[in-house]
Amino acid sequence: MTAAWKAAGLTYNRYLAVAARAIRRSLKEDKRIVAERRAVSELRFATWKNGKAGEPKDLAAANAAAMAESASS
């Protein structure tokens, strides 16, 4: 049986990230602030085609978009 998150187009890593976020948010206030700092990601990325860099994009947003696409297909 395919897991529900797989059917929704999430990768395993994304599934873990969501689970980790849920746990972080359920921590107590003082620990939560420290833990949530670990979740912040400022990564940007660019796709290269034939030796030319594309537009830099926000990684988290692009990942979410890609997964939403694979869910609908």
Add this chain to the structure above:
Amino acid sequence: MLSRVARPALRAAVAAPRAAAGPSTAATYATLREIETRLKSIRNIEKITNTMKVVASTKLTRATRSMNDSRKYGEASNEVFKSAETTAAEAEEKKSLVIVCSSDKGLCGGIHSGLSRTIRRMSAEEPPFDLVIIGEKCKAQLSRTNAKGIQLNFAGIGKDIPTFADAQAIADQIVLLPTEYTDVKILYNKFINATSYEPTFIEAFSEEAISQSPNISAFEVEDEALANLREYSLANSLYWALAEGHACEQSARRNAMENASKNAGEMIGKYQILYNRTRQAVITGELVEIITGAIASEEM
């Protein structure tokens, strides 16, 4: 701070040609001032490099701690492949992907160019491979020589200790690449001790390689789970590589800044001596002039 240092130097530079035209005493005064301004600017540079060293030292302790943790993590995750005896898949058409883990920041000696050099050597010896570059520094270096192979580049890493969330996001984006790769290698700086590190590869296996490995049947897993395992182990290895690379970078920066401070200290000593000598020479010269003048006026 720098602009304040630059201004007297500029004034001295403007003053110098005028002074050279005048009598010789004026010229020595000018060089005296030049030495003084230079001394001051070297002192400032020493202060800056020293501060950077201290900052890097404090970051280094945290970075090594996270490196040790992540290394255990990565080794534990690779234990599965070791007992399954996984080797890179033997495909006829090999398509390899190399992930380079550098960072966005410079001023840390040759650790980024060490990675770039390894890639260049590889591209000369081995069949063409695709590149994924993490960090601006290696991107700038490799876009000059290996631009054709670059598929993705990531920026914004290396400000702080890399997190597993970062590694996961990168792994996801790599998995989304259109080409199917038969083997994936992660290139990172292996931390040997505080002063040495070397570019090293971690293997990350493809799904096929995992399912073909001779001992995989011992684990009794469903085939579907293998794709997850592959993604997860890629994130694990990436996290390990990023954390270890980060620790290397901090230690390299600390060393580079220590050397810079030492060199600045040496230069300060040298210029201080030169300054004192010149000052003495000027005073002696003035005394000689006064005495000669006095004697001359006595004789008259």
